[in-house]
Amino acid sequence: MHATIGAQPLTVPVLMSSTAVQTLPAALYRERETYQTERRAVFGHSWLFLGHESQLVGPGSYISLSFAGFPLFAVRGKDGVIRAFHNVCRHRAGPLVEDGAGSCGENIVCRYHGWRYALDGRLASARDFGPASDFDVRDYGLIALRCETWHGFLFANMDANAPSLEQTIAPLEREAGALGIERFVFKRFETHEIKCNWKTYVENYLEGYHIQDVHPGLNAAVDARRYEVNVAPPVIFHRAPPKGDATVAGLWAWLWPCLGVNVYTDGMMMERMSPVGHDRTRLDYLYFFPADLPTAEVERAIGSSAATTAEDIRITEAVQRNLDAGVYETGRLSPKHEGGVAWFQGRILEALDRA
DSSP: OOOOOOSSOOOSOOOOOSSOEEOOOGGGGTOHHHHHHHHHHTGGGSOEEEEEGGGOOSTTEEEEEEETTEEEEEEEOTTSOEEEEESOOTTTOOOOSOSEEEEOTTSEEOTTTOOEEOTTSOEEEOTTOOOOTTOOGGGOOOOEEEEEEETTEEEEESOTTSOOHHHHTHHHHHHHTTSOGGGEEEEEEEEEEESSOHHHHHHHHTOOTTHHHHOHHHHHHBOGGGOEEEEETTEEEEEOOBSTTOOOOEEEEEETTTEEEEEETTEEEEEEEEEEETTEEEEEEEEEEETTSOHHHHHHHHHHHHHHHHHHHHHHHHHHHHHHHTSOOOOEEOTTTOHHHHHHHHHHHHHHHHO
């Protein structure tokens, strides 16, 4: 886990059982073949968090990233509409925009052979291509993704038949919709690369069972014995009562397949946990705060987050080493503490079975 929420109960169903569930086999956390299957079966059909629309300040501005090996980007058009595409030229798969945030100006130009696309994805010209009677630029526009927003946050989906973002995120909207998150503005982006399978990190995020042993500072602030995990598919909510006058009020949630959404009285953090290979995970933090929050308060909040993250990275990398060792095969999940992990692992098995 990474953050905490306040002591107020959440109106979501609890997924619990009196029976300990067996874990996934350790091989699923170390096999390249499993990761290649997950890329398509999980990430190819899910809503993936890209960033915030405020990062796209004008026509031609974009944000770009590689998500589970899929190069994606979102760009604001001349009409003000934000669209998402694969960052892949239709000529010979050249890259279109650099990873990160920037501006491509009035056109999207392939960095390999200079094919030029309009901001809405239409192929405008194939530079110096030569005469070809069977070549029509209208047939070679960029490969588009579905792009939808939630309170200004941008999500893309490669599956044209997937349920809408509104339907998918409904459990989170019921809890976070009235918290006034629009008042927060984007302040900071931080990233970490972790030497573990993406599922190893996500599962750590989905339980508070480890707080007493891994997070001394957090354990001093919350009553980990009364930590609760509530599952409202595809969202998982957490809560832990504070100790004394510790300030931990807010909302902590996670959205399938790999997004933490943490809302507090004085800020918000979106935590994206995306695989960059079968044995590497990239952890991206996007921090949002009130525009007038003093810089010292911003730095204090980010510093506290960084301390907890460092503890999580140490333990998940150690767990991954043990999963890779071939000594451990399967274990059992606590019915009291690991209901969220059980739901996640079940969803992984469903995706692999469908594939």
